[in-house]
Amino acid sequence: MNRKVLRTMGSAFALAAATLATVTAPGVVAHADPVTPVANLDVNRYLGTWYQLAAVPQYFNLVCARDTRADYTLDAQGDVVVHNSCTTWSGGPNDIQGTATIVDPATRAQLHVSFPGVPTQDARYGPANYIVTALGADYSWALVTDPNRLSGFVLSRTPALEPGEWDRVRAAITAAGENPCWYLTSPTTGGSETITPLCTA
Template sequence: MSTRLLACAVSALAGMTLATTTAVAAPAPVTDTGGVPVVEAVSVAGPAPVPRLDLDRYQGTWLQLAAVPQYFSLVCARDTQANYSLDPQGNIAVHNSCITWANTLNEIDGTAVVNDKETQAQLHVSFPGVPTQGSLEGPTNYIVTGLAPDYSWAVVTDPSRISGFVLSRTPTLDADAWQQVRATITAAGQNLCTYLTSPTTGGESRILPLCTL
């Protein structure tokens, strides 16, 4: 289940053209026609970023507590995390790591560039040396859609909602925080059941759909 956080957000979208918004089908008000309920599809914009992301406060280590599975997930068994820091160019240096099923360290370095100067919550992440992911500049593939006021947790996805990550400063979240995380995922137009928990030392050891917890 676990993946390389930002790397997954980029890799899952490799070779695809990302738009800043995506039309999806969502329930409209239900009407009754002859006893048969009808639900009309409406166009909904892509996931909205948080109003403002403080990049200084966003730095540091984040633990992945849940994520939408990607094929890169197969390598990671537990303790998937990302460390963010500002580089000399003013971008975000990314260091992602996890422990593999062979109990070895798997890691990768990349760079995140802010695409949305107003909120700073929409970024393009690249990984030099990785095919299709080496360009420093490009379309948004990392959107912070939810963030605790104290920066204790964050929810991240992409314009097409293919990826999804629940990040935390600690191995566990309390019930109230999880309720807010679930509400954020739902508000972003994603299905809770597509998120699986990420085994984390000191936290959840199982891989379970987030909708079952």
């Protein structure tokens, strides 16, 4: 990884971390209301390939340099098979497979995602840790977070979104009680090639 990339990453992570720390400092409640899922998630329409276009930095995705994607299919029990993949900083592939189980039959938009062997995420069943809070027209993009709003993912059916769609994504992030500055854009072939806080992108 060259120094320019390291400097870009460092600046972007620093800004996102500083913003997150300011909002979630001891004694400060970022958002008191529970996370609201979409009213009705059509799981069959949600299946397929999603490209990660932005995300709140997490320890488990720091290995990914670009082209992070998720492929969702159904298993024999009706649960969602999750296959996450990306290209690492050394140019090699990285992937992991898990399972998502619906824990909210009313909306079907709150799921528990597990990955065998991953600390804190290896329990096959449990409370919701994946909440779909917004969807674009025709399921063209999705916004996902968790009950504590510590994670966040902007997913798209295509490697890029039009400016108007990005405006709707930022509005959805704010409506979900999060800050667009927490999200860093994810380099994607055919889309963004930079790592930039979403509030400045």
